[in-house]
Ligand SMILES: C[S@@+](CC[C@H](N)C(=O)[O-])C[C@H]1O[C@@H](n2cnc3c(N)ncnc32)[C@H](O)[C@@H]1O
């Protein structure tokens with residue numbers, strides 16, 4: 001089946017509640033991005049792996065890229081921020097946790113999800129993860145009503161994965177090289193499979209790294225399409241850290257990659273590479289209006 005990426009969510013064979021989680025989520029429906037917004041809460045600073053392109057900064061500059069936040073919030077502060085955001089912006093339908101580290105590696109993520117689910121049971125909750133802990137944490141995610149899950153999957157061949165990940169930490173042990181890439185892949189596959197089995201909506205993020213995983217990306221799309229994931233987001237590399245000298249793909253190269261992948265899985269083409277504390281419509285962020293401290297009083301509070 002060919003997925004153009006323009007498929008109307010209303011035509012999809014899902015129950016009404018799942019359709020709502022597609023139609024009101026700006027990352028799952030290209031139409032929704034114009035009407036519905038999201039509130040990311042940056043409660044998850046730690047990470048359990050190291051990607052060779054990742055730099056996590058907690059700063060106050062007006063920079064827009066993944067992993068950046070003005071400050072890390074405690075779960076209670078995150079709830080306060082959400083209270084303020086939803087009271088002022090009725091079109092915010094989604095609360096997401098996307099770092100700045102890996103949500104599943106931080107207990108604060110689950111406390112935040114618990115608080116938000118209790119107070120706002122109809123809010124669509126989503127998380128973005130590298131997938132290492134997805135099999136271990138999926139019951140807890142389900143308990144708090146998280147049914148939109150993004151997994152970053154940059155390789156389905158450990159020989160390529162080992163070029164992307166410096167290390168993987170699991171069960172108190174650090175794994176490097178091929179061993180680390182194999183472990184990560186095994187957990188990612190098991191987690192994705194289980195999430196799909198539970199009828200969660202799974203989005204895959206794949207960072208497009210020229211010369212490292214570019215020729216491999218259509219194979220990833222084919223694999224995850226066959227597994228039943230909902231959509232596939234190709235993120236052009238932002239050159240940083242060990243990959244700082246790699247020239248990122250051009251918009252034309254990205255568009256071409258979407259065409260190569262479209263026969264296998266629905267494409268997300270409108271990703272804005274959001275910050276970990278983004279608020280508002282996609283591409284029209286307003287997090288600064290809610291203050292550096294996350295409480296809307298603009299008093300700052302330090303970035304840590
Ligand atoms: C900051 S991460 C947070 C969630 C989780 N730790 C993960 O990696 O999936 C959000 C997304 O940003 C992507 N990302 C981080 N640094 C990037 C970079 N330098 N270039 C492109 N994408 C990047 C990640 O791969 C991931 O898909």
Ligand code: SF4
Nearest residue numbers: 047050051054101130
């Ligand atoms: S998994 Fe996410 S937060 Fe962790 S190093 Fe990779 S991109 Fe950064």
